[in-house]
Amino acid sequence: MKLHIAAVISATLTLAGAAAMLDPRYYAWIGDQTGYAPEQPIPFSHKVHAKDNSIPCEYCHTGVRKGPVAGIPPANVCMNCHREIRKDAPDIVKLKKAIEQGQPIAWVRVHRMPDFVRFDHSAHVVKGVACQTCHGPVQDMARVEQTRHMSMGWCVSCHRQYTAKPPKGMSDVHARVECSTCHY
């Protein structure tokens, strides 16, 4: 029988669409921020601080065990060291001027969930999820980049995987996948 060209095209598209459902990179591409690495007001390098100087993540991101928000460190944390260290470098001078003039630094947000998603850092960090698991190798980044696509499917797959088979170092994982876990 003669195959109508329209039938062939629509069948191909359907199969392609079905294949796309397999990976969030294809079905969750709207809003996918993977690779987003915006320029920041002060070019803070995690490589210099976290890797070369071995400063632990939680030295600056202090809220990460206490509540939902990890927090960007306030300027006084920077000045703990930079009151003396490299205090004449232009970026440090920028920092110092911000404090003197009372102009807080407006960092550009990299990792952002939509308004209807409620993510809690402390639940994950206290359980033992490493920062790099979700944020990638931040210690290698001169400029912070979002390395995971952070779609809901990505979150849910980890929740399911870790509950079924907790990774090394974690025990008794009950990561819920109920809607009420994150949407309220």
Next chain:
Amino acid sequence: MHSDPLSNPHHRPDAPDSAPTPDAAAPLLSGGSHDRRTFLKLLGLSVAAGALSGCRPPREKIVPHLQAPPEMTPGVANWYATTCHGCPAACGALVKVLDGRPIKLEGNPEHVISRGGLCAVGQGAIAGLYDPYRQRRPTHKGSPSDFAAADTEIVRRLNAARAGGGQVVVMTGGAVGPATRALIREFLAGFPNGRHIVLDRPPMAAVRDGYRTACGLDAVPSMRFDRAQTIVSFGADFLGTWLSPVEFTKQYAAARSTAHPPRLLQVEARMSLTGANADERFVLSPSEQACCAAAVLASVARKLGREAAQMAAGIAPQSYSAGLAAAAERITEALLESGARSLVVSGSDDPAIQTMVAALNGVLGSIGTTLDPVRAFWSGGSDADVVRLVSDMQAGKVAALIVHSCNPVHVWPQRDEFVRGLEKVACSVSTATVPDETARGVEWHLPASHPMESWGDAEPQAGIFSLRQPTIRPLYRTRAFEDSLLAWMGRPPDFHAYLQSHWRTHVHSRAGRGQPFDAFWDEALQQGCVVVAPTGRATATLHGSAVASCLHAVASVSTPADGYEVELHETVSLHDGEWANNPWLQELPDPVTKVTWGAGAALAASTAASLGLEDGDWLAVSSASGRVIEMPVMIQPGQHPRTISIPLGYGRLHGGPIAAGVGVDAYPLVNLTGGRRAHASAGASVRAAQGRSRFGFARTQRHDRMEGRDLVRDEAHGTAGQHGHADYDAEQRRANLWGAPIPSDRQWGMVIDLDRCVGCSACVTACDIENNVPAVGADEVSRSREMHWMRLDRYYEGDPDNPRVRLQPMLCQHCANASCESVCPALATVHDDQGLNVQVYNRCVGTRYCANNCPYKVRRFNWFDNQAKLAVRRLGLNPSVTVRSRGVMEKCSFCLQRIQEARIRARNEGREVRDGEVRTACEQSCPADAIVFGDLQDPRSRVSRLAADSRAYRVLEELNRQPAVRYLARSARPGSSPSTDQEGGV
């Protein structure tokens, strides 16, 4: 003009040229299928193009502190103890401060007055902090000014006043604390002719005069409703608005759960909230109440004999109406039975009634039992002072007037005289936080910082102290009233320092217990309540002759007043109108009438019929003094036929944009009688007002009957024997679309005790504020589109002229076999593993099938984008709760954000969630402790024990929705089942 194919049924799309040539300028709108198809293609392409191009999440900035306060963690709230500024009751409150902003007030469990409860006004008051109507900078005669310029000039005028001997008057409301009063005294001491005048609400001078005349007590004793066996209230709405409603509700509700609950006899003309809860209610007009009080006092005195009987000697028995006589007899009987465990109160302005009430308490021996004369209410208000002030102002004798925390031009009966008098005051200042009626009449409007931005203290009852601390830096260019006084005294404007030194002298010395002051201060700030034994001893001695003469005076009025009587009263949501610019409080349905955004004159059905009026028709009410107002009529079951009860606080001239045009101003009907405000008066006349179309009240409930369904079960009236444990196993086996429930660790549930709930509606406003529930306005409420997640259903039963009132909180029942879950096409509402019916906002597409199916009608749909757009209003939103947009369904979530927070905290600390750790907003605020929330699967939790009570039942049980919310039926003899003994507070 072409023929529109949609409107012309005879148009055939393919008929050639039946339409004229298509308009070149609007090709898409012409008839013809060819162009319509093109239009749709273009439409589809543009949608796709739009979707592809703009697909990026919004860009945000993160702005941390430069110098972070060490106690602040982003996303984690801190709680501070303070004092609620809603009314002079000065309940202790806790403020939740999140990310530098206070977003919620709760009752302070450590405070002896509020004990963790907070009323609707207290809950809604936080919106006043973020009110766009707030005055943002000082003004002079309406033009922008600044404090420096104002101070210079004001000091100059004050100096002139000092030199010239003119009066310098500081006029405040009744909620100023002892440190502020001390500062005012110090300020005024610098003038030869200085006075502090207090315009209080409610006016307490009559109560105080009553106790002074009758018992030689120059104070208003505090009350213990939980110690009373019989409570008789002559028109005092003590559960709603009178004096200290949170405290009284807490006492009353606690007593209702004991083995010997009090019996409440309410004598009133209107159906008040307290009357709705009364065990026996007597419908008497205000003047009849006076006669009734006299008759009761006379018979009680006679029966008690000895000196008391002499008071009633020589009073001829009056021939009162049958209703009045029956009321007096029954009340006498009840009071004699309970003796010293009686408590008689009255909200009247009439010193004669108050004298009789005080005498009753004295004669029965209640003073010292249910009344504490030493732990007295602060009652420094004096209407006589204000009358004198007005005449002095008009005579030009007042050189300076500073008005703080009161609004005399709005509430004082001599409004015009006050305004005219203000013009003659050389230096007039108002510190109102908004440009209210008084602020617009003075020369300088120097806005005080909001109470939540200020330091202060309170001593509402002798020896009970609390502090008020700022929880946010002042948002605008304002300055605390006390700082202004200090500046004008030439001292550093630091009221914090003054407050500390005042407390060092007056409070620490009495309560210090050897602690150094700094430790004592920190503890006082943290705990929020310092209680010391009140100073002085007050003994009550009955002044028989004074009472006798009062009795004779009243009893000699052989018949109560003829004609109509007008009664003006405060409302639960607006009090005296102070909260008229608060959208949540305007939208709070009155607990009895269920009217929002305005109110009408309450009329009995028979009265309305005799005037030919129906609900919503307009009535012209003229007081005896000749003032007339026109108001729409509300037909109210249980209203006295010759009394018109009118709420105050509406129709404000300069209340703000929210208040503008809402309701009718009833203050013109407040009289000045014998030098004091009279909120009830006789000799009124009414007539139907002409030329007005019927007013549609924005009611949230239009039906009044239970229609034979046992929604509110009442053991005393006909539904006994229908309780008992439902057959849960059989229920599980019944058909259920979802199959067996998911096994889980916990099953959240709630029990609401209808013996305790008084209907105050604090839960409604608490839920609104906690969950970012928007106000929608009168128009939408008329379309039944109010958004409250919690509501109080109010039913009338029995005699329409004096019905039984039943109030029931109704919220999402979180049904295990939910009607809504089965019909959502988007699966936006699902049952989760902890027993909750979860509404997932991002999945909801707005079919509204769920709301259609819900038998309890608790689902609310966002028909519009109701949320505030103004940035300052949005500061008050709770960041822990999603802000819903248009097109999304919402409903009670059992405060899922609080549940999640508790679960995460418990998990992080490696423990289980404790019973009582999660408190829903409604539960936490309830002054009556009627709501209990917890894990039904934990056999030791409070909620499990209550759910197993024999009084427990579920609403519409026959529908097999298997709700997680149970109610405890009203007992025939409340407290008869032992398991209802609940602790209050945490």
